[in-house]
Amino acid sequence: xxxxxxxxxxxxxxxATRAELAKSAVVAIRxxxxxHITGMVWQPGIVVASEQSLPxxxxxxxxxxxxxxxxxxxxxxxxxxxxAILRLAEQVAAPSxxxxxxxxxxxxxxxxxxxxxxxxxxxxxVNLAGAEWxxxxxxxxxxxxxxxxxxxxxxxxxxVFDAAGACLGMSTFGPRGQVIAIPTATIERIVPLLLxxxxxxxxxxxxxxxxxxxxxxxxxxADQSSGLMVMSVVEDGPAAQAGIVAGDIILxxxxxxxxxxxNIARYFGAGSIGRxxxxxxxxxxxxxxxxxxxxxxxxx
Amino acid sequence: MSDTASKxxxxxxxxxxxxxxDLLRRTALSRVVAExxxxxxxxxxxxDVVLADGDCLxxxxxxxxxxxxxxxxxxxxxxxxxxxxxxxxxxxxxSAGLIVRLPDATDTGFGAMRETDGHALLTPRxxxxxxxxxxxxxNKAIARRLDISLHTVKFHVESLFRKLGARTRTEAVAxxxxxxxxxxxxx
Numbered sequence: 001x002x003x004x005x006x007x008x009x010x011x012x013x014x015x016a017t018r019a020e021l022a023k024s025a026v027v028a029i030r031x032x033x034x035x036h037i038t039g040m041v042w043q044p045g046i047v048v049a050s051e052q053s054l055p056x057x058x059x060x061x062x063x064x065x066x067x068x069x070x071x072x073x074x075x076x077x078x079x080x081x082x083x084a085i086l087r088l089a090e091q092v093a094a095p096s097x098x099x100x101x102x103x104x105x106x107x108x109x110x111x112x113x114x115x116x117x118x119x120x121x122x123x124x125x126v127n128l129a130g131a132e133w134x135x136x137x138x139x140x141x142x143x144x145x146x147x148x149x150x151x152x153x154x155x156x157x158x159x160v161f162d163a164a165g166a167c168l169g170m171s172t173f174g175p176r177g178q179v180i181a182i183p184t185a186t187i188e189r190i191v192p193l194l195l196x197x198x199x200x201x202x203x204x205x206x207x208x209x210x211x212x213x214x215x216x217x218x219x220x221x222a223d224q225s226s227g228l229m230v231m232s233v234v235e236d237g238p239a240a241q242a243g244i245v246a247g248d249i250i251l252x253x254x255x256x257x258x259x260x261x262x263n264i265a266r267y268f269g270a271g272s273i274g275r276x277x278x279x280x281x282x283x284x285x286x287x288x289x290x291x292x293x294x295x296x297x298x299x300x
Numbered sequence: 301m302s303d304t305a306s307k308x309x310x311x312x313x314x315x316x317x318x319x320x321x322d323l324l325r326r327t328a329l330s331r332v333v334a335e336x337x338x339x340x341x342x343x344x345x346x347x348d349v350v351l352a353d354g355d356c357l358x359x360x361x362x363x364x365x366x367x368x369x370x371x372x373x374x375x376x377x378x379x380x381x382x383x384x385x386x387x388x389x390x391x392x393x394x395s396a397g398l399i400v401r402l403p404d405a406t407d408t409g410f411g412a413m414r415e416t417d418g419h420a421l422l423t424p425r426x427x428x429x430x431x432x433x434x435x436x437x438x439n440k441a442i443a444r445r446l447d448i449s450l451h452t453v454k455f456h457v458e459s460l461f462r463k464l465g466a467r468t469r470t471e472a473v474a475x476x477x478x479x480x481x482x483x484x485x486x487x
Contacts, residue, residue, distance in 0.1 A: 033399055052410055056355075082410045134413040138485075175411040182410075205487045208321075210480060213421040226421050231484065232321070249424065261413050261485065268487055 018109055018165065019121040025095045026158050027070070028063040028113035029086070031055060036063070038113040038158040039086060040170055041094045046195070048187055050157040050172045051077045051084040064092055067117030076194030080139025080202070082172055082182055083190045097159070099184040100166025102129040102145045107163050110147065110171045110179075112155025124149030124179075126168070138202065138265040142189070145169055145181040203272030204297035205244075206237020211261075212249060214282065221287050227251045228258040242279070242292035249282040268294070314338045314395050317345060317362070320353035322484075324434050324477050329353060329367075329387075336388035348395045351387065354380075354481075365390045365400065368481070376400040380481060414482060420463045422476070429456040434473045 027047055028036040037054070039047035039062065047062065054077065062070045070088055077084035103126060110122040130144035147160065151171055160168045160181045169181035193200055209228035219225060227249040233240045250258050254277040256267045273296045278289050316338045320326035329351060330340045341347050350362045355369045365376030365387070376394040378386055379402060390400045422430070432442045439453045446453070457469075464479070466472035 050410075136411050136413045136482075136485075138413070173409040175409040178409065180410070203487075208484055208486050210484050211421055212427065213423045215423050215425065228485070229424060229427070231480075247424070261415055264487070265413060 015109060015121070015123065018161065019111065019119055021095075022109075022111040022121070022159065022161065023065045023117075023119040024093070025097070026065070026111055026113040026119055027092075028115040028117075028154075029054070029072075029157070030061040030063065030115075036113065036115045036154050037156050038111075038154065038171075040157065040159050041092060042085070042097070042187065042191060044094045045088045045091050046075070046094070046191070047072060047086040047088065048157070048170060048191065049084045049086060050170065050182075051079050051082045052172070053153070053156055054084045060086060062086070062088065063113065063115060063117055065117055065119075076198040078139065078190055078194060078200040080135055080137040080200060081141060081186055081190050082135070082139075083170075083187060083194065085191060085194050097184070098166045099188065100162040100164065100168045102126050102143055102162075102168045102181070102183070104129045108147060108149065108168060109161045110149045110151060110155065110158060111161070112152065112158040112171075115154065120152075120155055122149045122151060122155065126162075134262045134265050138268065139200070140186075140266075141182065142185040143183045145183055146174070147171070147179045147181060149179050151179045201270040201273060202297045203268035203270070203275070203294040204237070205239040205292065205294065206234035207239045207244060207250075208232045209250065209258075211258075214249065214251075218282055218285065218287070222251050222282060224251060224257055224259050226259050227282065228264075238292050238295045242290050244279070244281075244290065244292070245283075247283075250279055251282065251287070252280045253277050314348040314391060315341050315346065316391055317341050317343050317347035317350045318353075319343050319350060319356055322353065322477070322480060324431070324473070324480070325353050327434065328473075328477065332384045332387055333391070336384065336391070338388075338391065349376075349391050351391065363394045363397075365394050378402065381478065413485075422460070422463060426456055426460050426463070429453065430460060430473065430476050433457070433460075433469050434477075 025041055027039045029039045030036050039049040042048040058074050060072045062072050064070055072086040072088045075085045075087040106126045108124055112120040114120045125148040127148040128146040133141050133144050156172055158171050160171050162168055167184050169183040174180040208231045210231050211226055212229040214222045214227055230246050230248045256263050258264050272294045275294050277294055278291055280289050316333045318330045333340050350364045352364055352366045356364050364374045366374050367378050367382055368380030376390045378390055393400050443450045443453045460472050464472050464475040466475050
């Protein structure tokens with residue numbers, strides 16, 4: 001048959017077959033006003049979704065492949081990696097997910113849920129595959145994966161497959177409408193922690209901070225050009241108990257300079273909880289050291 | 301006339317609770333709401349609409365207009381940079397039971413931690429001057445408040461304009477407030 005020989009027809013058929021197969025990998029997570037977002041069936045009874053777009057509530061209605069309506073309850077959310085998980089009230093089989101490696105220029109198929117039990121598909125490229133990065137909320141994302149794919153809001157949270165059918169990650173929106181993927185490796189790392197504790201533990205001082213330039217007169221004593229100025233202090237938090245006040249400029253935490261934010265983000269990982277930390281800071285023109293005990297971040 | 305239509309038609313004032321952690325931001329938003337002819341009430345008071353800078357408290361039962369909040373399930377979702385006209389329109393629409401969305405949400409999204417640009421960082425003194433600019437103080441009044449010379453005030457204001465890329469005092473306050481939202485980190 002000429003059809004069989006035509007590479008474009010073969011390509012198209014292959015994509016359509018993949019999209020059909022991917023139906024069982026997605027669910028629609030119902031929102032108000034007849035809208036929905038997409039969730040990925042990650043393991044039996046567990047759905048992964050985009051944390052930033054999941055309403056702050058406990059119970060959800062899901063539409064699974066074929067159109068059956070299921071109920072699910074939030075089992076954990078981590079804003080720092082944009083991963084949330086929902087536990088289904090009944091068991092739903094999960095397709096086996098093979099982790100794929102993103103390469104710039106590779107063809108990808110992004111799958112969403114159509115809201116009635118079917119899938120919607122988007123074809124594109126890996127626009128950029130880069131190194132690990134830290135989110136503005138302090139989470140470590142294993143790879144930077146930017147996609148050249150247009151995505152509807154209702155499709156956010158679905159799987160992104162490469163040409164071999166391996167899963168590169170979960171689709172989501174970055175800044176300015178950019179479509180990115182949270183890598184499969186990150187989901188594999190975070191889901192077991194969320195299943196265990198419902199959240200990702202992080203160290204906490206109870207302060208809001210903004211980077212400021214160290215005044216010229218103090219630069220030599222401080223030995224760095226920028227620090228983090230305390231803008232507000234949470235009542236009864238570790239910082240408040242240590243006597244930290246608004247206007248203090250934190251230069252380092254246990255020797256980790258606040259000049260590079262990602263180093264500080266890394267320092268405040270789960271391992272920092274309970275640690276006694278020396279805060280080096282500028283207060284009314286002098287550099288002083290204050291000791292505090294890092295607590296665990298309260299639920300958002 | 302339906303309830304929705306009558307609410308939209310009234311030039312009536314709405315009771316609006318303004319929720320913003322940042323004082324600078326709360327002052328600015330309260331002013332926008334008041335200038336649109338509404339009544340600003342306390343965060344916990346009875347209100348027709350809640351205007352939240354970012355996310356509102358979980359379990360909020362009143363209709364909410366969020367500026368750049370992450371919860372797309374709220375009735376009103378505007379960008380962080382929404383102007384006075386958009387805010388007023390959204391408040392009225394949401395109080396009337398409508399939902400408000402941007403045609404294309406552009407500034408939300410899961411982004412990277414921004415390392416700060418050393419050259420453009422403000423000094424603590426510049427932050428103080430900025431706060432007085434936000435209050436609408438004149439250079440003379442700023443000098444009195446901070447107990448520094450008029451010359452020094454001018455020096456700081458010029459430095460602020462340069463670092464923030466602003467041409468007017470209002471623009472400097474707006475840009476600094478935007479920057480703070482992007483750069484504020486909590487530990």
